Structures are given as structure tokens and as C-alpha cells.
Amino acid sequence: MDPETTTREEPNPEGVPESSRILSEFRSQELCRHLALFYDSREMQLVVSAAFAKHELQRGRRFLYLYEDNDEADVRLALGMADIDVETRFADGDLKLEDAADVYLNGQFDPDSMIQSLDDATGAALDAGYNGLSVAGENTWCFHTSLSFDHIIDFESQFDAHAPELPITTLCQYSLDRFDQESIGKALWTHEQIVYRGRICENPFYVPPSEFRESEPSQSEARLMLEQARSLSQARRDLDIREQRIEVLNRTLRHNIRNETNIVLGHLEGVLESDRLTEAERRRIEIAREYVEKISRTSEKARYVEATLTDDELEPIDLGAVVSTSVEQLRRKFPAVDVTTSVTDSPTVLADRNLREGVDELLENAVRHQDRSPPVVTVSLDRREGDRAVVLEVSNPGEPIPEDDKRALRTGEETPLQHGRGIGLWMVKWIAENSHGRLTFPAAETGSRVRIELPLGAVTDHSPDPA
CATH class of the missing domain: 3.30.565.10 (Histidine kinase-like ATPase, C-terminal domain)
Structure with a gap:
């Protein structure tokens, strides 16, 4: 089956994230070793890939970009737009650009040889003093092989299973205009995290390598799968943010307010012991004490509310x-x-x-x-x-x-x-x-x-x- 669709829409840059925003996405997430970018336009592709490159370089990785659909000049420009000093990084060996077809195919596609090449490149990066290797690859190279797309997906799963402790992070890039729906659906099976519409998402459709060969993952409409993954990711983030805010609010109620009201109550008790108070003054202070005690009780209830919300x-x-x-x-x-x-x-x-x-x-x-x-x-x-x-x-x-x-x-x-x-x-x-x-x-x-x-x-x- 040819994974390339017969028609290609014009790039649609609508909704392309700013470089700084997608960079913050990478910084806020704990990245797995194997991500997939699904994009509608080259602008989206290059902005996300450049932000990924900047993030990986900043954490001490050597970075390799494998281009195929884009020209090398376009990639260099995108990296520069992300405030990467391209020439210096090239000169220092931090950054490399290579033709994806040459790296992956080299005459014919050999998954074992490809995985060994990635092993060797990671080892070389470690020997040179880097924390590891990060790779962003344009997957349109697979259109130039006679193998079916299933062989490519098998390679993706093999990579997941191989040397899980190896310090390598890869971003595979899939054009939603170039790859058909069935191919996109299969690509979702083999990537633990995905980047879609500027959001890094945990992939609910991911099939671990130990199960991949023995199972037949159900197929669905690829766009729907991507939208579901993004919606679930947003829901998880909203929940995490809400739980953090509840924790902060309850900590404030439990500790700050309780401690401060205890101080106020202590002072009020001391004032009430005075025999110089008039009855009107004493009554006003007793009313103040009554309301401070109410605040103190509220802070104590907050402790149980937090326990109820966080422990089921x-x-x-x-x-x-x-x-x-x-x-x-x-x-x-x-x-x-x-x-x-x-x-x-x-x-x-x-x-x-x-x-x-x-x-x-x-x-x-x-x-x-x-x-x-x-x-x-x-x-x-x-x-x-x-x-x-x-x-x-x-x-x-x-x-x-x-x-x-x-x-x-x-x-x-x-x-x-x-x-x-x-x-x-x-x-x-x-x-x-x-x-x-x-x-x-x-x-x-x-x-x-x-x-x-x-x-x-x-x-x-x-x-x-x-x-």
C-alpha cells in the first residue's frame, strides 16, 4: 500500500504556535524517547521541529536533523528563526543536517542497520561529551522505498524496544497532507507521545513493543484519533492545574489562616482578662472572637475537604x-x-x-x-x-x-x-x-x-x- 495520498492540499498555517509557546511545551513535559509530529503545513512542521532542536541543544544533546521534504536551506532558516546560532552550532559539532534518504535508505532500507547507526551516533555523541543524541526526521523518505508502510511501522516499534536506556530522543514527522488516513492511524500505534496542533500529548492509542507484534490494533479515522488524543491531554492538564490550585488554597487555609487566627485569639483572650473593659467593649471583643473562631473552624474543615478531594x-x-x-x-x-x-x-x-x-x-x-x-x-x-x-x-x-x-x-x-x-x-x-x-x-x-x-x-x- 502506498502511504502517500493522491492529492495534496495547500499548506494551512492557521493555528501555528509561536516558537516560544511550543518551546515552553517541550520544557514543561517529560519527553519520552520516541515522539511523532503530525502537521498540516510546512510552517507548523518547521516551527515545532526548530523548537524541539532548541530544547534538546539546551539540555546538552547533540542534534541531528534529517531533511527530505524540505530543502536544507529552509531548515537552516527555521533553526535561525528559533534563535539558534546555526553556524556556531555547526562549527562546534552540536548540530548536524543530513539527507534522510541517504541515512535511512543508503541503497535499501535495512531496519537493523538503521538502528545500529543510531546506536553508533548516540555513542559518538556521548564520547564527545554530550548528554545524548536527539534526532528530528522528515518521514517522507519512506515514499522512496519499495517496502510497504507496515515495514516502516515495524521499524518504529523495533526502535522502541531496542535499548530503552539509550539516551536518544527522536521526533518523527508525519505530514497529514502526504500520508493517508490508514498510515497516520498506524503511526499512532508506535509513538508514546505525539505533537499535534502545537500541543504535546500522551498518546492513548500507543501499543507497547511487547504487544505490537502479537496484537492487531483497531483502526479508526486518523483525524478523530488525533483530536481525541489532544482533548485527553488538555483534560489531564486542566485536572493537574486544578489539583495544584486546590492544594495551594487548602495549604493556605490549613496553615496560614489557622496559625494567624490562633495568634489573634490569643491576643483577644488576653484583652478579655482585663478588668478595665466596659461591658460594651467586652461585648465587641467577644463578637470579634466569635468570628475569628468561625474562620479557624473553616480552616480546619479545609483539611478534610482536601483529603476528600485527593484520597478516594x-x-x-x-x-x-x-x-x-x-x-x-x-x-x-x-x-x-x-x-x-x-x-x-x-x-x-x-x-x-x-x-x-x-x-x-x-x-x-x-x-x-x-x-x-x-x-x-x-x-x-x-x-x-x-x-x-x-x-x-x-x-x-x-x-x-x-x-x-x-x-x-x-x-x-x-x-x-x-x-x-x-x-x-x-x-x-x-x-x-x-x-x-x-x-x-x-x-x-x-x-x-x-x-x-x-x-x-x-x-x-x-x-x-x-x-
């Missing part, structure tokens, strides 16, 4: 023991509270390890969001076969959770008109969902009711490890 491992938890421990803690914090418990079943469930913190939050909310003195709280736990759920419910005679707050929790986002009371209920919601359950707000004629519902499938016969 479940563990066996005795729900009856959780209720008992949480109620005891509530009575210590609010000695006047009137707590009624009803535990008809005490199953052990596989749940988020922070489940107790979620129950603590519901109990404390039940006390804080009511005007009754002494505060009244009811806690129940039972297994409801009809609902196929284990239900833990906390209720109080105070005002129900506002509809705006419940709507925000239900839709998963806050707006200026729908702002929850801090992060407490969000924490409970995420803990419940991590436990494959849900947070619900049953209707009540009076007062407030909040539930954590866990599926009966979460019940386990395993007992939790003793504390």
Missing part, C-alpha cells in the same frame, strides 16, 4: 461507633445540648475515612443554627430495606436549610444568589458521594432534617481495625 480510598467504618463518638464530642463542646439518639442498626460500611468529620459537622450545624435554649438535636441510624439504604439522619427544631443552599449543593456550583454557609455542607456532600452515597434534605413539617444515605451495597461483613 474507602475503609470499613462502624456507623454506630461513629454516632456515639460524634455525640460525645458534641456534648463536650456544648454541655447544655439535649441530644436524643436512636440507633436501630449499627452496620459496618465501606466509606470515606473522613465520614466521622461529616457527622460531626451535621451535629454542630444542628446546634448552631437554632435559637432554642438549650439546643435540641436528634440523631437516628437505621437500615431501610425498602429504600435499599443505610440512613443516618440529624434533625433539630431550628430553621430548615435554605432553598438557595440546597439548590447550590444540588447543582454543584455557587452563585451570588446561591451561597452556602461556608464549606461545611460541601464537605459533608463530598464525603457522602465518595462513600457512594448522597446527602439529602427530607421535607419536615417543622425544623430541619439532614441525611447521609449510603447504599446497602456499602455494608460489609468486615469489622474495622481496632483503634
Whole structure:
């Protein structure tokens, strides 16, 4: 099969990345030893290849460019446009340009001989004091061989398997105008990373060499495969960035705010010990202390939110023991509270390890969001076969959770008109969902009711490890 298409579109430079931007792509990624560039235009090809050359030269590699579709002069110009001192690099032996057909074919294509040549060139680079060898090759040379494209793909896989510790990095270049869809699809099987539309992507279609010869990778429309790879790469990056930001925000909440509020509380306590305060002054300071304590509690909740977001491992938890421990803690914090418990079943469930913190939050909310003195709280736990759920419910005679707050929790986002009371209920919601359950707000004629519902499938016969 001839991998070259019968028609060739005019180059389309639209969307060509700036040299500095694609260079930052190479710098921000840990490159594998075998990449493929898929390009629509020569401008895209040369900009990316030159940025790759600059990156590899800067990390102490000898660089070899194998041209075939482009003239040597065009390649030199592109390297110069990337701020590479071409003449000096040539004179010092850092940079070499060679005709790809001469290197790969040399009369006929011999994969073993080609791999040995790359071995020798890498060894020579190491002997000359470089950190290794990097190669960018224009793969249009394969149109000048009588072998089928499958033989070329076999060579690509052989290269992957050969001497994986050898310090060599290659960028194979595939024109989307010159290679047909089937050939592009096959090329995707043999490159762990790809460069497409200015983005370095982990390739979900890559087939490791150990599996390549024994498998028949499924074929798909090549453009769709490339777009999927790019979309997945972008999704992974977005997720990584979001996790980094969450980590920074939570670290700030946990450490900076907690430490600084402790200092403020210490000073306020010292001022309150003074017998020179008027009643009005004392009340104002007590109000300030109350709000600082709220900020401190928020920073503590952030620790559990971070754990919920970053650790989805479940563990066996005795729900009856959780209720008992949480109620005891509530009575210590609010000695006047009137707590009624009803535990008809005490199953052990596989749940988020922070489940107790979620129950603590519901109990404390039940006390804080009511005007009754002494505060009244009811806690129940039972297994409801009809609902196929284990239900833990906390209720109080105070005002129900506002509809705006419940709507925000239900839709998963806050707006200026729908702002929850801090992060407490969000924490409970995420803990419940991590436990494959849900947070619900049953209707009540009076007062407030909040539930954590866990599926009966979460019940386990395993007992939790003793504390």
C-alpha cells in the first residue's frame, strides 16, 4: 500500500504556535524517547521541529536533523528563526543536517542497520561529551522505498524496544497532507507521545513493543484519533492545574489562616482578662472572637475537604461507633445540648475515612443554627430495606436549610444568589458521594432534617481495625 495520498492540499498555517509557546511545551513535559509530529503545513512542521532542536541543544544533546521534504536551506532558516546560532552550532559539532534518504535508505532500507547507526551516533555523541543524541526526521523518505508502510511501522516499534536506556530522543514527522488516513492511524500505534496542533500529548492509542507484534490494533479515522488524543491531554492538564490550585488554597487555609487566627485569639483572650473593659467593649471583643473562631473552624474543615478531594480510598467504618463518638464530642463542646439518639442498626460500611468529620459537622450545624435554649438535636441510624439504604439522619427544631443552599449543593456550583454557609455542607456532600452515597434534605413539617444515605451495597461483613 502506498502511504502517500493522491492529492495534496495547500499548506494551512492557521493555528501555528509561536516558537516560544511550543518551546515552553517541550520544557514543561517529560519527553519520552520516541515522539511523532503530525502537521498540516510546512510552517507548523518547521516551527515545532526548530523548537524541539532548541530544547534538546539546551539540555546538552547533540542534534541531528534529517531533511527530505524540505530543502536544507529552509531548515537552516527555521533553526535561525528559533534563535539558534546555526553556524556556531555547526562549527562546534552540536548540530548536524543530513539527507534522510541517504541515512535511512543508503541503497535499501535495512531496519537493523538503521538502528545500529543510531546506536553508533548516540555513542559518538556521548564520547564527545554530550548528554545524548536527539534526532528530528522528515518521514517522507519512506515514499522512496519499495517496502510497504507496515515495514516502516515495524521499524518504529523495533526502535522502541531496542535499548530503552539509550539516551536518544527522536521526533518523527508525519505530514497529514502526504500520508493517508490508514498510515497516520498506524503511526499512532508506535509513538508514546505525539505533537499535534502545537500541543504535546500522551498518546492513548500507543501499543507497547511487547504487544505490537502479537496484537492487531483497531483502526479508526486518523483525524478523530488525533483530536481525541489532544482533548485527553488538555483534560489531564486542566485536572493537574486544578489539583495544584486546590492544594495551594487548602495549604493556605490549613496553615496560614489557622496559625494567624490562633495568634489573634490569643491576643483577644488576653484583652478579655482585663478588668478595665466596659461591658460594651467586652461585648465587641467577644463578637470579634466569635468570628475569628468561625474562620479557624473553616480552616480546619479545609483539611478534610482536601483529603476528600485527593484520597478516594474507602475503609470499613462502624456507623454506630461513629454516632456515639460524634455525640460525645458534641456534648463536650456544648454541655447544655439535649441530644436524643436512636440507633436501630449499627452496620459496618465501606466509606470515606473522613465520614466521622461529616457527622460531626451535621451535629454542630444542628446546634448552631437554632435559637432554642438549650439546643435540641436528634440523631437516628437505621437500615431501610425498602429504600435499599443505610440512613443516618440529624434533625433539630431550628430553621430548615435554605432553598438557595440546597439548590447550590444540588447543582454543584455557587452563585451570588446561591451561597452556602461556608464549606461545611460541601464537605459533608463530598464525603457522602465518595462513600457512594448522597446527602439529602427530607421535607419536615417543622425544623430541619439532614441525611447521609449510603447504599446497602456499602455494608460489609468486615469489622474495622481496632483503634
